[in-house]
Amino acid sequence: MKKNDFGARCMRFLDAQPHMRKLGIRLISAEKSKVTLVLPVQSQLLTEGIDTYFHGGVLTTLVDAASSVSTLCALEQFELCPTLDLRIDHMRTPVQSESLFVSAECYRVTRSVLFTRASVFQDDPDRPVAYAIATFMRPEGGVTDSAFRAMIEGASDATTA
Amino acid sequence: MQQLLELVKQAHASGDYQPLVDLIPYAQVLGVKCECYGEEIIFRLPSNPDNIGNPTIPAIHGGVIASFMELTALFQLTLQLPQPGLAKIIDFSVDYMRSGLDRDTFAICQISRQGRRVGNCSVVAWQERKSKPIAQARAHFLLDTRVTAEIED
Numbered sequence: 309m310k311k312n313d314f315g316a317r318c319m320r321f322l323d324a325q326p327h328m329r330k331l332g333i334r335l336i337s338a339e340k341s342k343v344t345l346v347l348p349v350q351s352q353l354l355t356e357g358i359d360t361y362f363h364g365g366v367l368t369t370l371v372d373a374a375s376s377v378s379t380l381c382a383l384e385q386f387e388l389c390p391t392l393d394l395r396i397d398h399m400r401t402p403v404q405s406e407s408l409f410v411s412a413e414c415y416r417v418t419r420s421v422l423f424t425r426a427s428v429f430q431d432d433p434d435r436p437v438a439y440a441i442a443t444f445m446r447p448e449g450g451v452t453d454s455a456f457r458a459m460i461e462g463a464s465d466a467t468t469a
Numbered sequence: 470m471q472q473l474l475e476l477v478k479q480a481h482a483s484g485d486y487q488p489l490v491d492l493i494p495y496a497q498v499l500g501v502k503c504e505c506y507g508e509e510i511i512f513r514l515p516s517n518p519d520n521i522g523n524p525t526i527p528a529i530h531g532g533v534i535a536s537f538m539e540l541t542a543l544f545q546l547t548l549q550l551p552q553p554g555l556a557k558i559i560d561f562s563v564d565y566m567r568s569g570l571d572r573d574t575f576a577i578c579q580i581s582r583q584g585r586r587v588g589n590c591s592v593v594a595w596q597e598r599k600s601k602p603i604a605q606a607r608a609h610f611l612l613d614t615r616v617t618a619e620i621e622d
Contacts (some may be wrong), residue, residue, distance in 0.1 A: 326521040327530040353494045365539050368493045368561065369532030376531075388523070391531045411588070417557040456525045 311315045314338040314381045314453065320460050321380055322373070330365070333373055334406040341415065345374045347408040351380050367408065367428055371396055371440040374390035375424040382414035388452040389422055389444035396440040406430045408437070420446055422435050472486040476549070486510065486548065496540055499533060503544065510548070511542045514574040521571060524603075529569035534594060538563060538576050540605045542590040545578035546610050556588060556610040572596055574603065588612055 315338040322345075336344040370464045372394055379389050401407060411433065412426035419431050422444040425467060427436040473492065480486045486503045490496050499520060502513040512538045514520070514529075522530025539561050546556040576594040583589075588610045595602045 324524055325530060326519055326524065327533055328522075330519040337616060352498055354493055355492070362473030364537030365493075365499075369530065370533060373528070375514045390568070393562065393564050394531070394535060395560065397560045398558050401557070429558045453525050456523075 314340070316462060317380050317460060318343060319375050320462060321377060321386075324456075324459055325373075327369070328373060330372045331369065333370065334433040335377070336409070338377075338381055341378065342411070342413045343374060343378045343381055344409060345370070347375065347410075348415075349405060349407055362379055367398070367402070367438050368394075370408060371411050371412070371426045371428060371438065372442070374426050375414075375440065375442040376444065377432065378412035378414040378424050378426070379422045380460075382417050386452065386457050386467060387447055388456060389446055390419070390443050392443040394440060394442040396438055398438050400437050402428075402430055402434070402437045409433075479549070481564050486544070489547075490540075493540065495536065499502065499540075500535060501537060501540055503563045506548060512537065512544070512576045514576070518571075524566075526568060527571045529571065529574065531565060531569075532538070532571050534565070534574065534604050535563045537574065538578075538592040539592050539602065539608060541576040541594075542592050542606070542608045543610065546580060546583070546588045546590060546612070549580060549583065550612065556612055559587070559609040559611050561606060561608045564606055565604050567576065567601070567603045569594075569603045570596060574612070575599075585610070586612055 316346055318335050318338045332348050334346050336346050350351045410426055410428045414422055414425055416423040424439045424442045428438040429436050476489050480489050484505050489500055490503045500515050500517045504511050520529050520533045521527045543556055574594055574596055576592055578590050579590045581589045590608045592606045594600045594604045
């Protein structure tokens with residue numbers, strides 16, 4: 309699969325999810341097994357008067373999203389893989405006034421399970437805000453709802469699938 | 470910070486913790502509700518079209534479920550502190566057991582240990598029955614007594 313095909317697949321996957329649209333989580337880059345996403349600064353997440361998040365929650369959503377998007381770039385065909393578990397370590401408190409970036413990698417693919425790691429950062433990738441590892445289950449026999457697959461693979465791929 | 474402490478005090482007095490939940494922007498985005506039954510606090514995440522991750526089932530986004538559970542732990546711990554202060558998340562680990570369907574989700578947190586500096590929590594989230602959880606989680610929080618102490622001074 310070509311590099312930009314991964315990008316198109318990831319973007320369609322993000323666009324298909326109402327909660328991703330609600331938060332405006334966007335794809336920055338996608339290559340084989342690796343993606344970077346961004347959560348832009350937005351008024352609906354700001355607490356007036358302080359420049360930090362009271363609640364790490366939105367980071368959890370961001371890493372969960374990035375980890376699942378990274379699995380899209382590790383598989384030949386789109387498979388809907390539910391998250392089995394996710395662990396996130398919070399290393400420093402992010403500021404609200406800067407975007408949050410997340411780089412995720414699907415570093416191991418087996419017949420049943422996918423393994424991912426992700427790190428969240430703001431100004432410097434070497435100073436992560438949070439780090440996460442997750443595992444995803446592949447559907448048995450690669451079976452994924454064909455309508456959903458067509459939506460994510462795009463019209464041209466769907467005809468060959 | 471003074472405002473937060475004041476709100477905690479008011480919430481304890483009135484038994485209505487919703488104003489505290491509403492202090493957190495992402496909790497409002499998700500639409501988290503807080504209900505008290507005696508000393509038990511149950512958190513409710515009402516069905517919300519904006520929280521959907523998988524549109525074909527449809528199912529709630531996994532990150533939303535995890536965040537909701539983290540929030541549950543944060544509140545339970547914050548409210549249980551002898552002196553109101555901020556609990557800061559250290560780590561969070563969630564096991565997903567069933568798809569979260571597009572309906573109300575509930576969560577309850579149990580504090581397994583509350584030390585001087587660290588609190589250990591476990592959270593369970595369910596939809597139909599508590600005995601059929603959709604996810605369970607463990608979390609560690611740093612209990613920032615320093616912040617509390619500074620305010621006390």
